[in-house]
Amino acid sequence: MPERDLPLKDYDHLPVGSLTSRIRTLGSDDLKVLLEYERAHANRIQVVSAMQHRLSGLADGAQPSGGDPAAGGAPPAAAAGSQVSEATSGPPVNPPSHGDPTNPAQPR
Template sequence: MATARDELALPDYDRLTADELRERLEPLTAAQVERMHRHARDADAPNATVEILAERSEALRDALSTPPTDDAPAFPHHGAGTPGGTVSPATSTAPPINPPSHGDPTNPSQPRG
């Protein structure tokens, strides 16, 4: 049974750029992405669109079948593994905040402006 276009999570998916589509797919569930993928295949959507939907659907299936480890993100994202993508013990706390070089205006012992 074919899915009606207005029943899709992103009914305008074929009007989005590749980057917009990837970004808007991230919060969707595996079932929503799979439904869109089937619809795109049946509707003869552009190959790039079908590939993006297939990749995201596969990534979500893999995430559901493989429990996350300490060194892997819990949810797959496009570009996972890029700098800033994971938290390690070295990056889990922020560096101390230093007051501005002209002094801290809340500290009466430091000169102001």
């Protein structure tokens, strides 16, 4: 089966992390097609395992999730503002001056 006939566009170029989230949008029939293709081509253990687990879930009554299977998994937005405060900052650092005679690591 050519890649262009697969339920996920550009399947061979998708990173594993993206695949595991995108397969949740597929039904059993589409997932079986992908699993057969994966086993015949790259046969990546993590991908095959995720697909088998998802097929098992669908057989137990899980439903495909909503969303676009072609959409990329965007990272969550970062919280606004700095998380640094007096409570989270480290102790003050006061390095000795060059040539301090009490510091054996410094030249004299």
